[in-house]
Amino acid sequence: MANLVEIRDLxxxxxxxxxxxxxxxxxxxxDVAEGEIVALIGESGSGKTTIALTLMGHARTGCRISGGSVSVDGKDMVTLSERQRAAIRGTEVAYVPQSAAAAFNPASTIMEQVIEVTRIHRLMPPEEARKRAVELFRALSLPNPDTIGNRYPHQVSGGQLQRLAAAMALIGGPKLVIFDEPTTALDVTTQIEVLRAFKSVMRKDRIAGVYVSHDLAVVAxxxxxxxxxxxxxxxxxxxxxxxLTDAxxxxxxxxxxxxxxxxxAADAVVAEEIRPLLEIEDVIAGYGPLQSDGLPLMRAVxxxxxxxxxxxxxGIIGESGCGKSTLARAIAGILPASAGNIVFDGRELGKSARERTRDQLREMQIVFQYADTALNPAKxxxxxxxRPLAFYHGMKGKARDARIDQLLDMVHLPRSVRHRHPAELSGGQKQRVNFARALAAEPKLILCDEITSALDTVVAAAVIELLKELQRELGLSYVFISHDLSVVEAICDEIVVMYGGKKVEQITPAALKAPQHPYSQLLFSSVPKLDPTWLDGLQQDPDLVRSYCRK
Incomplete structure (x- = not known):
């Protein structure tokens, strides 16, 4: 089989x-042969994405290709002019990013953006492009393929947007598609649907692929x-x-x-009942104008x-849109609950963060999923x-500097990172800074909203071990919002399963193999295994389970 891609001494x-x-x-x-999918695996900073981007002749800001050759279908992307490379991007080589949301313009319809490459490169008339787009929507198992293109990006789910990003990459008829962590931010049930769709289209059209990931089970x-x-x-x-079997x-x-x-670790024998640190009762939260009953129009929780x-x-688990993150924001007071009670350390909290004391804010911290938007790029x-050291503890000067070094040590980052800006760090490094900022407050409870989703497997495992260590030393408690069941299973004592804004089941990690609720069964059966035959052999009907849940 002939090689489509030949990277030599890059x-x-x-x-x-x-x-x-x-x-x-x-x-x-x-090397990548015609129609072959090759995965680039490794920890953050290993060079996966950097190598993948050279297939388009591109190097990120501050980087340059200094040697070697990158041949795609006989053309060396290193020696081509920028104009020649531009003619190849989108037609012969296409790219599917990690964050589809960042790839779409919120002000334009999905169809306009999907067919844009055909207009730029004059590949086909607009009507033919729309027809081809609908064919791709159908092939990628998108709902309402004939009309979904009329929507705007915010009107579709994250999993649908990721598949639409793939349609945007595929419409130009590329010979090679680069997938850069395309399912990292998706819950497990959505991830399965997206992987199936990618695999089906790539096989059918014999398209070669380079799949960048830190998740070996997905790559399998x-x-x-x-x-x-x-x-x-x-x-x-x-x-x-x-x-996978003989590394x-x-x-x-x-x-x-x-x-x-x-x-x-085995649970310690408890002589007396432990007082809850956090207790919430009948919390309702959501978005949109309040109705006559005082509740929001869109009730996410x-x-x-x-x-x-x-x-x-x-642990709180469930698919995208089930209300996990909204619940975390309601607990933190970022999105005030419309009804219900939140009691923390024996005291009822104000529903809004503005109604809480400085100590109450300090003792409950939240770490967000997207470090890119959580960290100030200018600082x-x-x-x-x-900033939290000064705000909560009045630290300055040498004491502040020493504590910053300690925090960086705690999250396994080099102290030299303190002088950099967020844009100069990898995704995993930014998330660890995000966590270090929460630790700076010296909290009792940390709400962790998908904090390991941007980390490679080895680093994520190390972070979980670090959190366990900090918990033993500092007596911390965690609420883990995640779609990664292995993370939740590794660190959580109880697991709440949410669907459609409701708690459908609460179980212990020991009971994960025998969940009672049909949606829990679907969720746990959707976790990829280190077995290349697993996805093809998986038999489940997500739509049937979801229709049951809606009753």
Missing amino acids: KVEATTDSGRRVEIIKGVSI QIADRIVVLKGGEVQEVGATADI KHPYTRELLAAFEPRPR QSVSLKVEQGRNL PIEEILG
Whole structure:
């Protein structure tokens, strides 16, 4: 089989804060055959995305391709002019980003944006392009394929938008598609639907793919071969089944080990009942104008009750749109609850953060899913971490500087990071800064909203171990909102399953293998396995389960 892609001795340099040039991709060589899907796997900073972007002749700001060749269908993307590269992007090589939301213009309809590449490159008449777009919507298993293009990006779900981003990439008829962590932010049931759709279209049209991911279980379902990267170098290459069952390199085995269930410490025998640290009762929260009953038009959380005991953790899981994050924002007072009670450490809290004391705000912190929007891009990391130290503890000068170093140590970041801005950090590094900022307040409870979704598997496992360690040392409690069941299972004492704004089941990790509610059964059966045949053999009917849940 002929190679569509031949990367030979690729080198990429980056400029450091001091102006020094360092080599971040160190002589990498990779082949991709026609119709083959090759996964690039490795921890944050391993060079996965940097290598993938060179397939379009692109290097991120502060980086440059300093050596080697990147041949796509016989054309060296390194030596082409920018004009020649522009003619290839979208037609021969296409890109599906991690965040589809960032790829769409909120002011234009979906159809206008999906067919834009055909207009730019004059590939086909507008009517033919619309017809082709509808065919792709249908092939990608999107609902209402004939009319979904008339909507705006905010009017579709995250999983639908990710598939629409794939349609945008595929409409130009590319020979190669780059998938850059396209399912990272999706819940497990949506992820399965998206992976199935990607795999079906790629197979049918014999399109080659480069799939960037840190999730080996996801890669197992879609990739023919795996390239393992670390520190800008290839550690191991092999067929997917061979890598999963007989990995040779110690680093590959470390990645695989990170997927194994992490043992939980045995629960201590409790002599007396533990007083709840957090107790919420019949909370209703949502969006839109208040109705005559004082409740919002869109009720994202409907009469949810739960409690978290001191030193213990509660997981909240469910698909996108089930109300998980809205519930976290209501608990934190960011989105005031419309009804119900929130009691924290024995005292009833005001529904809005503005109605809470400084100590109440300090003792309950929230870490958001998207560090990109949570961190001020104009401020260096030391200012971002220094602000809560000054606000809550009055720290300044040497004491403040010493505490910033301690916080960076706690989240496993080098102290030199303090002088950088968020844009200069990887996604995983930004999320760890996000968590360090919460720790700066010295809270009793941390609400964690998908905090590991941007981290590679090894780093995520290390962060979970770190959180356990901090919990033992500081007596912290966590509320984990996540679609990653392995994370919730590893650290939570109780797990709440939400669907349609309601709590449908509450179980312990030990009972995960035998959930009672049909939606819980669907959710837990949707977690990818380290088995290349798993997705093709999976038999479930999500629509049937969801229709049952709506009754």
